[in-house]
Amino acid sequence: MSESHTSIFLTGATGYIGGSVLARLLAHPSAETFNITVVSRQAEKAKKLESFGVNAVVGSMDDYALVEELASKAHVVIDCADADNLPAVEAILRGLRKRHATVGDLSTLIHTSGTGVLTDTAKGLYASDVICDDLNADQIEAIPDTALHRDVDLAVVNADKQGYLKSYIIIPSTIYGIAKNPLVEAGIQNPHSIQIPQIIKPSLGRKQAAVVGKGVSFWPDVSIDDVSELYIVLFDSIVSNPDKTGHGREGYYFGENGEHRWYDISRAVGEALVELGISKDPEPTSFTDEELIKYFGSVDAGNYAGSNSRCRANRGRSIGWNPKHTTKDMLASIKPEVEAILKQQGGK
Incomplete structure (x- = not known):
C-alpha cells in the first residue's frame, strides 16, 4: 500500500x-x-x-x-x-x-x-470440547x-x-x-447486534426467559x-x-475474548425481565418446538441458538490485537439491550 x-x-x-x-x-x-x-x-x-x-x-x-x-x-x-x-x-x-x-x-x-x-x-444439550x-x-x-x-x-x-x-x-x-x-x-x-436480541425478543414475547434445550453449549463472545x-x-x-x-x-x-453458555445469556435476560417487572422468575425455560417455529421460523433455525462454537483468537493477538472487554461485560450489556428493544417496541 x-x-x-x-x-x-x-x-x-x-x-x-x-x-x-x-x-x-x-x-x-x-x-x-x-x-x-x-x-x-x-x-x-x-x-x-x-x-x-x-x-x-x-x-x-x-x-x-x-x-x-x-x-x-x-x-x-x-x-x-x-x-x-x-x-x-x-x-x-x-x-x-x-x-x-x-x-x-x-x-x-x-x-x-x-x-x-x-x-x-448440540441443541443446548451438551458442551463440546472441540x-x-x-x-x-x-x-x-x-x-x-x-x-x-x-x-x-x-x-x-x-x-x-x-x-x-x-x-x-x-x-x-x-x-x-x-x-x-x-x-x-x-x-x-x-447500533444493535443480532444474536443476543434473538434471545431477548422471544423472551419478551413469552414474558419468561427462554433457552434452547438446557443451554449448556458454549459460544465465544x-x-x-x-x-x-x-x-x-x-x-x-x-x-x-x-x-x-x-x-x-x-x-x-x-x-473472541472469552466464552459463555447459552444459559448464561438467557439467565441474564431473565434477571433483566424480573428487574423491569415483566417476569416473576429469572430462570429460563426451554423453547418448545412450536415456539422455535414461531420465533425463529423453523426448529432447525431455532436450534442454532443451542449449538456449540468454540475458538481461540490467537492469530489476531499475535499481530497486536488486545481486546479489553470480557464475558462479564457481555452479560452486563444485556439489560441495556432489553431496555432498547422494549423502547423500539413502544414499551410493550
Missing part, C-alpha cells in the same frame, strides 16, 4: 459491524490518506455519509455489476455486508481480478465471516465445505491461492454492546468495540508488516 492515497471500498457501512469499522477508519491517524467508497440503499443515508468525507454510492450489494466496478477501483476491500452473499463476494472477486489484470495491483480483501462456521447440532485455534491452518481447512459461511470463505481463500489478491477473513463470534460513534449519532448506522478494533489492527499490520501478517490459508482471524 505504497500509494500516497489508499482507495478503500467498504461494504455494510450502515450495519452494526461495517459502521463501527468505518467510524474507526475515519478516526484513523492516516485517515486523510484514505479514499473511502461505500454503498447505501438509501439516498438519505448516502448524503449523510458524504458529509463525513466518504464517497457514498446509492445502490445495493445485489447490484453485482456495480459491486464489481467499485471493487475494481479499490486497493483495499473491507467486506462487512453479509457473510453468506456468495454472488456479491464473487462480484468483488471479479473486480479485484480485473484490477490485477489491468493495473497489476495485488489488492487486499478483508472479508467478514462468523463463528457459525464452527457450529454443531476448540478451533486460528493459528492452526490444518484444523481450519478440515472444517466441512457444507458448514455455515464456508462456501464464501473458500471462494475468498481460493482467490488468494490464484494470486490476484491477498485474503484475510475476520470471524467474529457473539458480538455484543450498543455501538456508539458519530455514525450512530447521525442516524446512519444500526466479543464486544463491538474490540472486534472493530481487530479490523484496524489487521489493516495496520498489513500495511506495516505484510510478510508477517498471515493471509490465504493462514489468514483466518477469530474475534
Whole structure:
C-alpha cells in the first residue's frame, strides 16, 4: 500500500459491524490518506455519509455489476455486508481480478465471516470440547465445505491461492454492546447486534426467559468495540508488516475474548425481565418446538441458538490485537439491550 492515497471500498457501512469499522477508519491517524467508497440503499443515508468525507454510492450489494466496478477501483476491500452473499463476494472477486489484470495491483480483501462456521447440532444439550485455534491452518481447512459461511470463505481463500489478491477473513463470534460513534449519532448506522436480541425478543414475547434445550453449549463472545478494533489492527499490520501478517490459508482471524453458555445469556435476560417487572422468575425455560417455529421460523433455525462454537483468537493477538472487554461485560450489556428493544417496541 505504497500509494500516497489508499482507495478503500467498504461494504455494510450502515450495519452494526461495517459502521463501527468505518467510524474507526475515519478516526484513523492516516485517515486523510484514505479514499473511502461505500454503498447505501438509501439516498438519505448516502448524503449523510458524504458529509463525513466518504464517497457514498446509492445502490445495493445485489447490484453485482456495480459491486464489481467499485471493487475494481479499490486497493483495499473491507467486506462487512453479509457473510453468506456468495454472488456479491464473487462480484468483488471479479473486480479485484480485473484490477490485477489491468493495473497489476495485488489488492487486499478483508472479508467478514462468523463463528457459525464452527457450529454443531448440540441443541443446548451438551458442551463440546472441540476448540478451533486460528493459528492452526490444518484444523481450519478440515472444517466441512457444507458448514455455515464456508462456501464464501473458500471462494475468498481460493482467490488468494490464484494470486490476484491477498485474503484475510475476520470471524467474529457473539458480538455484543450498543455501538456508539458519530455514525450512530447521525442516524446512519444500526447500533444493535443480532444474536443476543434473538434471545431477548422471544423472551419478551413469552414474558419468561427462554433457552434452547438446557443451554449448556458454549459460544465465544466479543464486544463491538474490540472486534472493530481487530479490523484496524489487521489493516495496520498489513500495511506495516505484510510478510508477517498471515493471509490465504493462514489468514483466518477469530474475534473472541472469552466464552459463555447459552444459559448464561438467557439467565441474564431473565434477571433483566424480573428487574423491569415483566417476569416473576429469572430462570429460563426451554423453547418448545412450536415456539422455535414461531420465533425463529423453523426448529432447525431455532436450534442454532443451542449449538456449540468454540475458538481461540490467537492469530489476531499475535499481530497486536488486545481486546479489553470480557464475558462479564457481555452479560452486563444485556439489560441495556432489553431496555432498547422494549423502547423500539413502544414499551410493550
